[in-house]
Amino acid sequence: MTRAVCPGSFDPVTHGHLDVIKRTVRIVDDVLVAVGTNISKNALFTSNERVEMLTEECAQWSNVEVTLFEGLLVDFCTANDIDIISKGLRAADLGYELQMAQMNRQLTGVDTIFLPTAPQWAFVSSSLVREVATLGGDVTAFLPERIAARTMERVASRDAGTARDV
Numbered sequence: 608m609t610r611a612v613c614p615g616s617f618d619p620v621t622h623g624h625l626d627v628i629k630r631t632v633r634i635v636d637d638v639l640v641a642v643g644t645n646i647s648k649n650a651l652f653t654s655n656e657r658v659e660m661l662t663e664e665c666a667q668w669s670n671v672e673v674t675l676f677e678g679l680l681v682d683f684c685t686a687n688d689i690d691i692i693s694k695g696l697r698a699a700d701l702g703y704e705l706q707m708a709q710m711n712r713q714l715t716g717v718d719t720i721f722l723p724t725a726p727q728w729a730f731v732s733s734s735l736v737r738e739v740a741t742l743g744g745d746v747t748a749f750l751p752e753r754i755a756a757r758t759m760e761r762v763a764s765r766d767a768g769t770a771r772d773v
């Protein structure tokens with residue numbers, strides 16, 4: 608039985624992320640979607656909100672579980688009997704993703720598979736979505752409907768000065 612993790616910050620989850628999860632589901636028996644914190648990014652949603660949103664979106668697959676993770680991804684993999692890290696790969700991310708995959712393999716031997724991002728989502732990233740939404744642009748094409756609505760609501764409430772847990 609092969610178990611893979613799809614890790615990410617998913618802030619917010621995009622159609623591109625869900626496409627990678629869907630394709631991973633076809634390759635392995637079990638998928639854990641692990642919501643982590645990228646310490647170099649300012650979060651729009653709390654980690655619990657991101658888990659909640661992903662859990663709703665992933666309910667369509669019976670072999671996908673969504674969970675939080677903290678600390679090193681390789682430690683999460685060891686603790687959860689994960690064989691493979693599965694990640695979407697955009698051309699621009701190759702250098703950094705390769706470096707992380709090699710570091711992770713060096714640390715515990717866990718390997719990474721890269722799925723080329725679907726061409727229609729190749730330009731979509733959560734960071735760009737946050738930037739476009741923050742500056743008043745329409746992000747509905749890049750996100751599931753409920754996530755787009757929550758993203759626009761969050762940006763509006765943040766602009767209005769609502770306190771948030773990040």
Ligand code: PNS
Nearest residue numbers: 614615616617643645678679680707710
């Ligand atoms: O969606 P992102 O921001 O690309 O996700 C990045 C994430 C959270 C998967 C990555 O930052 C990560 O693996 N963080 C855990 C800490 C860790 O293991 N760091 C060493 C990486 S070699």
